[in-house]
Amino acid sequence: MATLIFYWLISSVNCMGLRFSSGSAPHSSSLNGSHCSGSARTGCKNVGFSATGKSQFSEIASGSDDREESLGRILKWPNLKVFSFEELISASRRFRYDIQGLVIGKGCFGPVYKGCLDENTLTPAKVGYGMAVAIKMFNQDYFRGFEEWQSEVNFLGRLSHPNLVNLLGYCWDEDKLLLVYEFMPKGSLDYHLFRGNITPLSWNTRLKIAIGAARGLAFLHASENNVIFSDFKASNILLDGNYNAKISDFGFARWGPFEGESHVSTRVIGTYDYAAPEYIATGNENRRSFLKPNRT
Structure with missing residues (x-):
């Protein structure tokens, strides 16, 4: 039941266009202070650029401004x-x-x-x-x-x-x-849901985590951003000291197709148990492909 509520929240955020105010829950770990947290990221050095000012990894940006x-x-x-x-x-x-x-x-x-x-x-x-x-x-x-x-x-x-x-x-x-x-001191959501030797999360905490994860995924799936995360599961949702959820592990992420289009993969990536059946069968993916897990 908890899993169904969790994915319903995420689907609601993406399909209904819900917007969240700036009064959301705190987002930085209690162990990390204010360095490089939030949207400014002013504490880190600008690195990884060539002499032309472009990333040494790949040209993944479009437009001229952040x-x-x-x-x-x-x-x-x-x-x-x-x-x-x-x-x-x-x-x-x-x-x-x-x-x-x-x-x-x-x-x-x-x-x-x-x-x-x-x-x-x-x-x-x-x-x-x-x-x-x-x-x-x-x-x-x-x-x-x-x-x-x-x-x-x-x-x-x-x-x-x-x-x-x-x-x-x-x-x-x-x-x-x-x-x-x-550092995320509370570990992964997977740890709290499937380990029998710890105190179960309260319903209020579970709802807080679900909403936080939904906000993160909605940000990725916004039409302007168009990021396909590809590996959305409980073990990739980390929790800070106040149980604020943060999506992690972008090893399978990629830029997705535009609205109304789909992307065809030559091989299925991510975790099979959490991938949409139509994605596994055809390789066709879009932003909604990773909101329907096979197991509950």
């Missing part, structure tokens, strides 16, 4: 800090597996470590003296590693919204690919 959306912003070029591998080694206590609480996640792409950075300079800080961050390290043998890493930089480096996780920067050091995000 675009302000309701509660969000689209930058013309990625606006992120470039970290050295040595900086992230220091920030993460050398990526050690034997320190309790240092490894906070793991996927097919690789592990996610908890690190610590100075809030103002984004330089490595001692534990307890800076802000907590999440550092995703991509396995060298993961066949989609560079593609997903590049997609995250291109999308989260440009998209800013209260209900999208905040990407602070990246590292590309020879064969080492890493991403640095704000």
